[in-house]
Amino acid sequence: MDTFLWIVRVGAIILLIWGVAGTVVQGLSGQGPTGEAWRDLVVAGIAQGAMYGLIALGYSMVYGVLGFINFAHGEVFMSGGMVGFFVANYLWEVRLWETNFVLAILLVLLSSILTSTLVAVIVERIAYRPLRASPRLIPLITSIGISFFLQYTFAGLFGVAVKNYPPPPDSLRSRVSLLGLEIEGSKLLVIVVAVATMVGLYLFVEKTRTGRSIRAVAEDKEIAALMGIDVNRTIVATFAVGGAMAGVAGTLWALLFRGVSFITGFLPGIKAFTAAVLGGIGNLPGAMAGGVLLGLFEGVGPQLVLAGFGIPGVSQLKDVVAFTALVLVLIFKPTGLFGERLSAEDRA
Amino acid sequence: MIGVRRIGLVSLCLFLVTVGCGQGQSQPGSDDPPSATSAVDSVETDRAAPEVSEFLPGPLGAVEVAPGQEIQIRSLNTITGVTAFAGIPNQRGVELAIADYGPIAGRSVSLGTPFDDLCSPEGGQSAAQTIVADPTVVGVIGTTCSSSAAAAMPLISGAGMVMISPSNASPWLTSDLAGNAGSAYLPGYFRTCYNGLVQGRAVAAFVRDHLGFDRAATIHDGDAFTQGLARSFADAFEGLGGVVTAVAAVNKGDTDMIGVLTGVEPGSPQAVFLPIFMPEGGFVAQQIGGVSGLERVTLVGAAPLLVDNFMELPESEGVFLSGPDLRYGSNRNSITGASADDFLAAYEAAYGEAPSTGFWAHAYDAAIMLLRAIDRVAVEVDGTLYIDRQTLREELHRTSFDGITGSITCDEYGDCGAQRIAVVQHTDSRDVEAGKNNVVFEYAP
Numbered sequence: 001m002d003t004f005l006w007i008v009r010v011g012a013i014i015l016l017i018w019g020v021a022g023t024v025v026q027g028l029s030g031q032g033p034t035g036e037a038w039r040d041l042v043v044a045g046i047a048q049g050a051m052y053g054l055i056a057l058g059y060s061m062v063y064g065v066l067g068f069i070n071f072a073h074g075e076v077f078m079s080g081g082m083v084g085f086f087v088a089n090y091l092w093e094v095r096l097w098e099t100n101f102v103l104a105i106l107l108v109l110l111s112s113i114l115t116s117t118l119v120a121v122i123v124e125r126i127a128y129r130p131l132r133a134s135p136r137l138i139p140l141i142t143s144i145g146i147s148f149f150l151q152y153t154f155a156g157l158f159g160v161a162v163k164n165y166p167p168p169p170d171s172l173r174s175r176v177s178l179l180g181l182e183i184e185g186s187k188l189l190v191i192v193v194a195v196a197t198m199v200g201l202y203l204f205v206e207k208t209r210t211g212r213s214i215r216a217v218a219e220d221k222e223i224a225a226l227m228g229i230d231v232n233r234t235i236v237a238t239f240a241v242g243g244a245m246a247g248v249a250g251t252l253w254a255l256l257f258r259g260v261s262f263i264t265g266f267l268p269g270i271k272a273f274t275a276a277v278l279g280g281i282g283n284l285p286g287a288m289a290g291g292v293l294l295g296l297f298e299g300v301g302p303q304l305v306l307a308g309f310g311i312p313g314v315s316q317l318k319d320v321v322a323f324t325a326l327v328l329v330l331i332f333k334p335t336g337l338f339g340e341r342l343s344a345e346d347r348a
Numbered sequence: 349m350i351g352v353r354r355i356g357l358v359s360l361c362l363f364l365v366t367v368g369c370g371q372g373q374s375q376p377g378s379d380d381p382p383s384a385t386s387a388v389d390s391v392e393t394d395r396a397a398p399e400v401s402e403f404l405p406g407p408l409g410a411v412e413v414a415p416g417q418e419i420q421i422r423s424l425n426t427i428t429g430v431t432a433f434a435g436i437p438n439q440r441g442v443e444l445a446i447a448d449y450g451p452i453a454g455r456s457v458s459l460g461t462p463f464d465d466l467c468s469p470e471g472g473q474s475a476a477q478t479i480v481a482d483p484t485v486v487g488v489i490g491t492t493c494s495s496s497a498a499a500a501m502p503l504i505s506g507a508g509m510v511m512i513s514p515s516n517a518s519p520w521l522t523s524d525l526a527g528n529a530g531s532a533y534l535p536g537y538f539r540t541c542y543n544g545l546v547q548g549r550a551v552a553a554f555v556r557d558h559l560g561f562d563r564a565a566t567i568h569d570g571d572a573f574t575q576g577l578a579r580s581f582a583d584a585f586e587g588l589g590g591v592v593t594a595v596a597a598v599n600k601g602d603t604d605m606i607g608v609l610t611g612v613e614p615g616s617p618q619a620v621f622l623p624i625f626m627p628e629g630g631f632v633a634q635q636i637g638g639v640s641g642l643e644r645v646t647l648v649g650a651a652p653l654l655v656d657n658f659m660e661l662p663e664s665e666g667v668f669l670s671g672p673d674l675r676y677g678s679n680r681n682s683i684t685g686a687s688a689d690d691f692l693a694a695y696e697a698a699y700g701e702a703p704s705t706g707f708w709a710h711a712y713d714a715a716i717m718l719l720r721a722i723d724r725v726a727v728e729v730d731g732t733l734y735i736d737r738q739t740l741r742e743e744l745h746r747t748s749f750d751g752i753t754g755s756i757t758c759d760e761y762g763d764c765g766a767q768r769i770a771v772v773q774h775t776d777s778r779d780v781e782a783g784k785n786n787v788v789f790e791y792a793p
Contacts, residue, residue, distance in 0.1 A: 307611075
């Protein structure tokens with residue numbers, strides 16, 4: 001088995017080097033993307049990855065506390081983006097979106113956070129709490145059911161068509177200079193807000209009483225309860241914080257892509273779960289880093305690796321690249337990039 | 349605990365009621381069927397089927413309709429999901445056509461439960477499986493999407509049924525218009541939509557001759573329709589002396605288009621032909637301005653983007669859109685007498701809104717084409733109506749009448765529609781109708 005894995009690892013490295021070398025040769029012969037194009041790919045990858053990271057935090061926090069994957073978390077993200085659309089549309093109609101965009105986007109952000117938080121807390125209360133003593137597979141299957149329930153509830157309530165957010169102001173659509181790089185304003189804003197949110201969450205978990213409670217419950221629920229921590233309230237707080245992160249991601253999604261529909265949460269949800277696994281599930285900095293790396297893999301990977309093999313239409317294979325990257329990371333480091341090696345008892 | 353369960357139950361009820369309301373909106377009132385011909389008063393009278401003493405079914409079998417039973421046809425269109433806007437007008441066009449045509453040989457025509465092609469191969473195949481399991485079904489109006497048709501037709505054709513699509517354009521489903529069957533062609537398939545090859549040639553002529561560009565790229569999404577259209581454009585464009593700098597592809601469901609656009613940029617195309625659907629087409633239009641080197645590229649879309657939710661995007665301003673020439677003028681369906689204006693008035697009266705895409709007239713003509721053929725081949729023996737499947741196919745191939753969309757005449761591979769393409773330029777996202785009518789180029793082979 002070790003020999004087989006060793007062969008796979010060596011083969012993967014050779015293929016990676018081969019692909020990158022092919023791309024470099026293409027670039028030197030003037031056939032590949034320009035320097036500006038590479039810059040755009042990297043920035044877009046980081047911006048997309050930052051969103052994956054924010055959503056991944058919810059997966060990772062719930063896994064850390066309850067030990068199961070909440071597959072409905074993608075829909076928690078979608079619900080924020082969807083309600084944010086209606087608020088944005090109203091603000092557009094009353095012209096606040098155009099006259100005071102900062103206030104307007106803050107209101108949209110607030111509505112998105114509140115919605116996602118509320119949905120996450122309600123889902124925990126109705127669907128997961130009654131199953132807390134059940135085997136882990138039961139809430140996992142329930143979460144898939146909740147995911148579809150939320151999707152089709154939103155489809156029934158608001159229709160299936162894509163809802164388009166109003167256009168952002170020109171300042172966000174034009175490029176701004178940062179360290180000599182010309183970066184699109186909206187992407188820079190997304191990255192800045194995502195990083196600030198991630199740092200805020202890290203400080204919340206590390207420095208506040210609620211954060212300490214969350215960490216204690218994640219460590220051992222029974223001992224935490226004996227120490228006077230209200231486990232139920234802490235679990236609700238975990239879902240609420242994860243939901244709030246998804247709400248922020250919903251607004252950032254709107255800034256980047258402007259379209260939201262009832263299935264908007266599905267693929268980003270899967271990708272965010274992948275990011276959480278990539279970074280080491282249960283580890284918050286790992287989820288953040290996993291998200292950014294996954295965004296970079298799927299943004300830059302197809303052009304950087306696959307184009308070197310002369311494969312046409314490589315951008316269509318970005319999901320292949322992203323999930324292959326996940327497989328490779330797990331082959332090289334089965335616990336994820338920042339995950340801890342678990343004991344046999346914990347793995348069970 | 350009980351309170352929480354009650355909330356859950358109430359939520360579930362709310363959901364079911366909501367879904368129920370949504371479905372109800374797509375159905376015409378059963379007591380008062382909508383009609384596009386009430387204004388013109390020219391619907392064919394119900395004629396009796398010829399009585400014969402004996403009926404021998406052909407090699408494909410026959411449908412028996414006992415006295416008092418309905419003639420069964422089915423609608424197979426995209427009626428859920430994010431592309432439902434494309435299929436719902438098709439289904440409604442069929443409903444209006446059935447109401448206008450009236451009974452056949454004393455039997456009313458039933459559409460049964462509408463089927464959903466999901467605009468995907470899986471959806472088309474799954475629905476077709478259910479349709480062919482019912483031997484009373486005579487024919488199908490659908491699908492909305494070519495990829496669904498390619499997956500459904502092996503089952504439909506194998507069961508001896510016929511299918512007439514109002515909006516499939518993929519050349520693979522019929523022929524190359526030079527006498528060679530398409531790779532997905534199967535007997536029993538017909539369409540009132542144009543062949544995508546014609547649209548590809550139209551867009552190529554527009555980009556090369558009208559805009560004067562000599563470098564263009566295409567972006568498809570991998571399905572039969574978009575890929576076929578991108579290829580027919582590329583072939584025609586190169587035939588006119590242009591250079592296709594890239595043939596790129598996105599995945600359905602993609603939101604980040606920077607990667608694919610970055611792959612398109614090195615060839616410095618002057619135009620990008622984009623025969624893809626919403627929402628992917630919208631994301632391309634929104635993001636292309638942020639890709640270095642593509643800020644001023646001209647976008648040319650196809651019929652899937654000739655829809656309200658694309659044209660309402662501010663970034664859609666300036667985009668050229670190719671699709672069916674909707675200037676039907678005084679055209680009337682020669683069977684029912686309905687004109688486009690009659691149809692649109694009936695549509696709005698029945699459904700409370702205008703059609704969201706441009707293939708409603710094709711759907712109406714497709715349904716009339718099927719009903720007329722059934723009417724012509726049905727025979728009655730001792731009160732039982734027989735519809736021979738082989739004879740029905742042959743009759744459909746002999747189709748010749750004037751539809752709202754123009755002359756409906758079928759070739760040997762089932763291309764029956766008027767091959768007229770228009771290119772419009774959309775200039776104001778707040779006035780979608782003006783954009784749809786702003787024809788800047790027209791093409792007919």
